[in-house]
Amino acid sequence: MFRSSKSVRYIRFPSTYSLASNLVRFQSRWAGVPQAPSDKILGLSLLYTLDANPNKVDLGVGAYRDGNGSPWILPSVRMAEKILQDTESDKEYSPILGSPKFIQLVQKLLFAHDTSGFQLLADGRIVTAQGLSGTGSLRVLAEFLHRFHSNHHVKVPDPTWTNHLSIMKDSGLTTSAYRYYDQKSNALDFDGLLEDLSRSEEGTIVLLHLSCHNPTGVDSSPEQWDEIIKMLSERNLVPVVDTAYQGFQSGDPVKDLATLFKFNDAVAMGKIPTYLLSQSFAKNMGLYGERVGTLSVICSGPRESERVRSQLAKLIRPMYSSPPTHGSKLVETILGNEDIYNQWLNDVKTMCDRLDSMRLLLYDKLTVEYNSALDWEHIITQKGMFCYTGLNPRQVEKLRSTKSVYMTADGRISIAGICLKNIDYLARSIDEVTKETA
Amino acid sequence: MSGFYHVNIPQLPPDPLFGIKASLAKDTRENKVDLGIGAYRDDHGKPWILPSVKLAEDLLHHSADYNHEYLPISGLKKFTEEAAKVILGEESSAIKEDRVVSIQSLSGTGSLHLAGTFINKFYRKKDDASFRAVVYVSDPTWSNHMQIFSSCGLATTKYPYWNDATKQLKIDQYVQAIEQAPKGSVFLLHATAHNPTGMDPKPEEWKRILKAISDNGHLPLFDCAYQGFTTGSLAKDAWALRHAIDSGDYHFPGILVCQSFAKNCGMYGERVGAFHVVLPEHDDALNSAILSQLSKIVRSEISNPPGYGAKVVSLILTTPQLKKQWERDLITMSSRIMGMRKQLVVELQRLGTPGSWNHITEQKGMFSYTGLTPSQTEKLAHDYAIYMSKNGRASIAGLNPGNVKYVAKAIDDVIRSEL
Numbered sequence: 028m029f030r031s032s033k034s035v036r037y038i039r040f041p042s043t044y045s046l047a048s049n050l051v052r053f054q055s056r057w058a059g060v061p062q063a064p065s066d067k068i069l070g071l072s073l074l075y076t077l078d079a080n081p082n083k084v085d086l087g088v089g090a091y092r093d094g095n096g097s098p099w100i101l102p103s104v105r106m107a108e109k110i111l112q113d114t115e116s117d118k119e120y121s122p123i124l125g126s127p128k129f130i131q132l133v134q135k136l137l138f139a140h141d142t143s144g145f146q147l148l149a150d151g152r153i154v155t156a157q158g159l160s161g162t163g164s165l166r167v168l169a170e171f172l173h174r175f176h177s178n179h180h181v182k183v184p185d186p187t188w189t190n191h192l193s194i195m196k197d198s199g200l201t202t203s204a205y206r207y208y209d210q211k212s213n214a215l216d217f218d219g220l221l222e223d224l225s226r227s228e229e230g231t232i233v234l235l236h237l238s239c240h241n242p243t244g245v246d247s248s249p250e251q252w253d254e255i256i257k258m259l260s261e262r263n264l265v266p267v268v269d270t271a272y273q274g275f276q277s278g279d280p281v282k283d284l285a286t287l288f289k290f291n292d293a294v295a296m297g298k299i300p301t302y303l304l305s306q307s308f309a310k311n312m313g314l315y316g317e318r319v320g321t322l323s324v325i326c327s328g329p330r331e332s333e334r335v336r337s338q339l340a341k342l343i344r345p346m347y348s349s350p351p352t353h354g355s356k357l358v359e360t361i362l363g364n365e366d367i368y369n370q371w372l373n374d375v376k377t378m379c380d381r382l383d384s385m386r387l388l389l390y391d392k393l394t395v396e397y398n399s400a401l402d403w404e405h406i407i408t409q410k411g412m413f414c415y416t417g418l419n420p421r422q423v424e425k426l427r428s429t430k431s432v433y434m435t436a437d438g439r440i441s442i443a444g445i446c447l448k449n450i451d452y453l454a455r456s457i458d459e460v461t462k463e464t465a
Numbered sequence: 466m467s468g469f470y471h472v473n474i475p476q477l478p479p480d481p482l483f484g485i486k487a488s489l490a491k492d493t494r495e496n497k498v499d500l501g502i503g504a505y506r507d508d509h510g511k512p513w514i515l516p517s518v519k520l521a522e523d524l525l526h527h528s529a530d531y532n533h534e535y536l537p538i539s540g541l542k543k544f545t546e547e548a549a550k551v552i553l554g555e556e557s558s559a560i561k562e563d564r565v566v567s568i569q570s571l572s573g574t575g576s577l578h579l580a581g582t583f584i585n586k587f588y589r590k591k592d593d594a595s596f597r598a599v600v601y602v603s604d605p606t607w608s609n610h611m612q613i614f615s616s617c618g619l620a621t622t623k624y625p626y627w628n629d630a631t632k633q634l635k636i637d638q639y640v641q642a643i644e645q646a647p648k649g650s651v652f653l654l655h656a657t658a659h660n661p662t663g664m665d666p667k668p669e670e671w672k673r674i675l676k677a678i679s680d681n682g683h684l685p686l687f688d689c690a691y692q693g694f695t696t697g698s699l700a701k702d703a704w705a706l707r708h709a710i711d712s713g714d715y716h717f718p719g720i721l722v723c724q725s726f727a728k729n730c731g732m733y734g735e736r737v738g739a740f741h742v743v744l745p746e747h748d749d750a751l752n753s754a755i756l757s758q759l760s761k762i763v764r765s766e767i768s769n770p771p772g773y774g775a776k777v778v779s780l781i782l783t784t785p786q787l788k789k790q791w792e793r794d795l796i797t798m799s800s801r802i803m804g805m806r807k808q809l810v811v812e813l814q815r816l817g818t819p820g821s822w823n824h825i826t827e828q829k830g831m832f833s834y835t836g837l838t839p840s841q842t843e844k845l846a847h848d849y850a851i852y853m854s855k856n857g858r859a860s861i862a863g864l865n866p867g868n869v870k871y872v873a874k875a876i877d878d879v880i881r882s883e884l
Contacts, residue, residue, distance in 0.1 A: 056649070056684070056718040060587045062750070063757035066764055069538060090534060098532045112526060117512030119504060120733045123483055159571075162768035175474055193765035315535045316772035337477040344480055344609060345616040346578050346766070347571035352734035353773035354533075 067189055071433055080431035084449045084456075086440035087433050089241070089412050090315055091378050096446045099378075101313045103371035107360035110367075115356070120349050123340040125157025125321075129355045132362040133321050137306065140281050143291035151329030152294075154336050155321050156343070157350040161271045161307035162190060164322035168267060168303045169198035170342050171324070171335075176265065178230035182223070184208070186437060188241045191234060191269075200232070208243045213405035213417055215245050221258055229263045238283050239272035239411025242439035246276070246410060252286050256293045266290065266302040274311040275411045278379035280372065294325055301325045308358055310412065311375055317354030378443075382412065385445040392454035399458050414440050418457070422464050430456040481608050481854065489852045497850035498868050500859040503660070503831050504733055505798050508865045513798075515731045517791035521780040524787075531776075536769045538760040540569020540739070544775040547782035548739040552656075552689055552703055552724050558711050564744045566755045568763065569770040572738040573690045573725030574609060579740045580686055580721050581617030582762050583755075588684065590649055598684065600651045601642070603627070605834075605856065607660045610653065610688075624652070627662045632824035632836065636670050643677035649718075651684045656722075657702040658691035658830020661858035665695070665829060671705045672714075679715035686721040693729040693795035694802070695829045710743060719744050726778050728831065729795060735774030798862075802831065805864040812873030819880055825861075833859050841879050849875040 065073075071087040093099040100108075124130070134155050138144035147153050158164030173179060181195045184207035195202050205227075206219030224233065235255070238246055247255060259266055268290065274280035293299045307320040324339075326332040343349075361367050390406045393399045406414050418426070418438035426432040432453060434440045445453060479487060485501035499506075507513045525531055539545065545567040549560060559565050570576035581600070590596040600614045603626035614621045624646075625638035643652065654674070659665050666674060678685050687706045695702045706722065709715060722741040727733045742755055763769070781787045806826045813822045825833045837845070837857035845851040851872055853859040864872060 056588055056590065057744075057751060057755070058591050059589050060751065060754045060758055062754045063761040065757070066538065066760070088535070098534050100532055104533070108526070112522065115514070118514060118518075118732055118734050119512055120483075120486075120502070120727075122487075123480065159767040159771075162764075163766065166766050190764060190768065193761075197762075197765040314533050316533050316769065318767060318769070318771045331474070334474045334476045337479070338474055340480065340483075341477050344483075344574075345613040346574070347736065348574035348609065349483075349734065349736070351571070351736040351771035351774065354771065 068435060071435060074427075075433045078431050078433075082449070082452055083431035083433070084444060084453055085433050086444040086453075087435060089310065089441050089443070091310065091313060091412070091443045092446065094381065094446050096444070096448060099313060101371065101374040103361050103367050103374050104313060104357060106367045106370060107357045107364075110360050110364075111356055118352065121157070121352050121355065123343050123349050124336065125350055125355060126352075126359070128363070129157060129359050130155050130321070132359055133306070134323075136280070136362055137284065137287070137304070137321075137323070138291070140284060141288035141291055143295035144288065146295060147291060147325065151332050152326050153323055154326055154332045154339065155323040156336070156339050157355055158305070158320050158322045159318040159347075159350060160309050160315075160320040161269065161305055162194065163318065163350075164305040164307070164320045165191070165194050165267075165269060166198060167339065167342055167346075168305055168322050168324070169195055169200055171339060172232055172265070172267075172303070173199045174342070175338070176230070176232070178228065178232065178265070180228070181232040181234055181267070182227060183234045184220075184236065184240065186242055187234065187236070195234075205233070207240075208245060208415065210417070213245075213402075213415070214408075215247060215251070217247070217251055220247075221254060224255070224258045224264065225262060227262055227264055230265065231262075232265045232267055233259065234267045234269060237268050237270035237273070237286055238276040239413075241271065241411070242413050242435070242437060243415040244409025244411050244413050245405075245415070249285065249289075252289055256289055256299065260293065260298040266299065267305065268302055269305045271307040272310055272411045273306070274375035275379050275382065278376040280311060280375055300327065308354070311378075312358065312361065312371065314354045314357065317357070318351055319354030319358055382442045385442050385450065386414070388450055389445060389454060392450065393458060397454055397458040399461065401461055412441055412443055414442055416440055416457070418461070422460050425460050425464050426456060430460065432456050485852050485854065488846070492850055492852075494850040496868075496871060498852065498863060498872055500851060500853040500861075500863040500872070503728065503860050503862070505728065505731060505802075505831070505862045506865065508801065508867075510863070510865050510867065513731060515791065515794040517781050517787050517794050518731060518777060520790060521777045521784070521787055524780055524784070525776055533772065536569070536772050536775070538763050538769050539567075539756060540770045541772065541775040541779055543783060544779040545569050545739050547779060548724055548726075549741055551699060551782065552692060552706065552722060552741070553710065553743070554700065554703065554707050557707065559743045562747050563749075563752065564747050566742040566744070566752050566759070568740050568756065568759045569775055570723075570738040570740045571767070571770065572727045572732075572736040573688065573723055574613065575736065575770075576723035576725065576738045576740040577610070577613045577688065578617065579759060579762060580723055581614045581619055583742075583759060584651060584684075584721075585618045586762075587758065588651070596649060598649055598651045599647060600653060600686075601646060602653045603655065603659070605661055606653070606655075607688075608854075619651075626659075627664065627834065629836065632664075632821075632827075632834075634664060634666060634670065636666065636673070640673050640677045643674065643683065644681060646681065646683065648682045649684065650681075651686050652678055653686045653688060654705070656687045656689035656692065656706050658695045658832075660690065660830070661832050661854065661856060662834040663828025663830050663832045664824075664834070666705070668704070668708075671708065675705075675709050675715050679717060682718065684718055684721065685709060686723070688723045690725040691728055691830045692724075694799050694831055697796040697799035699792070699795070717745065726774070730778055730781065730791070732774050732778065735777070736771055737774035737778050802861050805861050805869060806833065808866070808869045809861070809864060809873055812870055813876065816873060816877045818873070818877040819884065831860055831862050833861050835859050835876075837876070837879075841883065844879045844882070845875055849879075851875050
């Protein structure tokens with residue numbers, strides 16, 4: 028196999044070796060490296076960056092934007108950053124599972140607000156470790172399950188965040204979907220969900236979004252959650268709960284734990300033996316790129332917790348030794364300081380309120396101002412950072428190519444990308460495209 | 466009521482190095498000395514945030530576009546580009562010829578993990594579908610190396626390296642092992658300041674090693690965690706790697722480089738590093754394919770790397786005054802350590818401690834393979850509150866004028882007590 032004459036060669040080799048034999052040698056080790064497809068969500072960001080249209084709208088990545096469409100550093104984070112700058116005395120390695128103070132404070136945030144959770148903590152039944160935001164935490168949990176759980180199958184909602192599938196598969200787990208979103212009604216297919224869970228083999232791992240389902244924004248009601256947990260118990264399924272949007276459902280991070288309280292109750296009452304939790308501060312503290320989150324495993328008692336802890340450390344040590352400290356120090360400062368903590372609660376409410384108002388405004392413009400014939404109610408019933416618009420791939424593509432409005436191919440829009448500056452253009456574009464293209 | 470897996474989850478002992486840190490933390494004796502983990506300490510035994518880092522952080526925090534947004538999957542481009550220049554050299558033929566694929570990593574461990582994952586997935590022989598490379602690591606090597614590669618699904622084995630009796634390298638046996646290894650094996654080389662021994666091959670020995678690797682079609686993997694610590698000079702410390710790439714004397718199927726800024730920028734907990742794949746020839750399609758596959762690996766493990774540390778290091782590397790300050794900081798750290806090596810040997814010689822101790826000053830970098838046995842290091846911890854690795858590896862950075870005499874006396878006592 029010879030290279031085309033167009034490519035330039037810069038091989039240096041002793042004259043004793045022939046060109047051809049060296050090419051064969053050089054090519055022989057990496058010939059099997061195929062080009063991987065670019066990540067769907069992050070690849071979209073790149074296209075947006077290259078688009079020269081001044082009216083372009085980025086509704087791709089799930090990162091909060093303020094009313095001017097700019098990234099927003101939370102006031103509470105600024106406060107914590109200042110303290111850290113003034114007081115940080117070292118950049119030492121954190122322990123493999125994260126700093127004890129960080130773990131303690133996050134456990135307090137997640138588990139100390141309900142009686143059952145508080146009891147589980149007191150009984151030494153909750154192992155919590157720092158992870159690299161949601162992704163890293165899920166990955167460690169998945170690797171843990173692969174190593175220690177006899178059933179290597181995970182059921183994920185249809186649809187789910189695309190990276191969920193990669194995380195599970197690359198950990199050696201197989202995946203299949205349980206029914207979740209009903210396209211026709213733009214709502215939850217609850218009967219389908221329950222049926223699919225009921226048909227699952229014992230020990231199957233089930234991935235659940237705690238709130239603000241990504242990408243649909245459609246969540247189960249409290250009563251539906253009771254039934255889900257009942258089914259998990261009856262079929263002896265292993266729940267992996269993913270929470271990346273704590274605070275974006277009601278505006279209150281603690282209120283948004285309501286469903287987790289149900290899980291804690293179920294464990295406390297012996298209805299389910301365990302659940303695993305992956306938690307991220309990327310969105311609710313705006314700490315995206317600092318990669319800070321946690322993973323937790325509910326164990327049967329303190330001795331089992333110690334064993335599990337040691338095994339999590341064994342998984343993490345050869346992957347990256349210890350987690351990054353900048354983000355976790357900020358979290359520690361926020362959660363450990365009453366004034367800053369209260370500011371944080373305010374900041375979450377600020378973000379959630381802005382998202383809610385954009386939903387209302389978009390709904391108004393589409394239905395009233397532009398008189399769209401379509402039903403857009405799901406825009407205001409769905410919660411969190413995303414809205415599953417119901418736009419089909421053709422419409423999505425047309426919005427991108429003719430209007431420079433960017434969203435993922437499944438019609439998911441990031442509400443955070445909407446602001447007063449672009450909402451009219453957005454509503455008008457959606458209306459035009461849906462009127463032109465079915 | 467018990468968990469579904471409680472039966473088969475065994476308790477593991479703590480990690481050998483993080484475990485020392487934990488024991489040390491619990492020790493309440495005032496004169497305790499930490500010669501365990503490889504983190505730099507100043508003359509007062511305190512962690513040291515480099516002046517160049519403090520300046521960079523100040524700049525960063527006052528910058529209008531400081532934020533916490535996601536980095537691209539492959540990391541901060543400015544950082545990975547500059548990191549490549551630091552290790553390969555600004556004038557590197559590989560960079561000029563666009564033969565380097567770089568991706569940000571979670572410090573050295575993260576970089577090695579990427580290397581192992583990548584090798585396991587893609588390093589193949591075209592004419593032999595069943596070929597799976599064995600990774601050769603030095604005997605001894607950093608305690609985490611073997612489990613990094615085995616957790617990636619790779620078989621690992623050791624090549625002769627350290628001669629404990631002579632406190633020198635087993636260079637002939639080393640080269641012989643290279644010659645006898647199955648063709649296409651991966652050889653993990655410590656770019657500078659070998660951990661744990663502190664003993665690096667001399668230039669002529671490097672040439673023998675690299676030639677043997679090249680002649681036998683093996684893949685070199687350079688682990689570089691101490692660039693700047695050995696001599697205080699980034700260029701001098703990168704000599705072996707740059708020679709492998711730029712001399713034109715060798716032909717490798719590629720060169721893998723794992724780079725950490727944990728020690729030389731004091732960024733330990735921030736987890737700043739990079740993984741570089743240096744290819745023998747320019748091939749845009751292959752560069753792109755490799756980057757895409759490395760990104761795919763990263764995406765399902767962490768999505769994208771942490772931003773803060775990379776931004777700080779990137780500022781240092783791209784701001785001339787900060788880069789100069791960093792170079793001074795490297796000299797500060799390396800010369801303080803070299804000074805403490807000398808002092809320790811002077812003390813041991815003054816006490817007439819049995820044995821020869823010149824290896825401590827011959828060895829370079831943060832560590833010294835003292836030659837102390839597990840029972841001796843155990844005694845040092847138990848009786849004297851002096852903590853080092855069980856294998857006798859002492860982090861010289863933990864020594865200072867305030868404790869060097871105490872440590873020398875303790876070593877002297879422990880050795881004499883076993884005679």
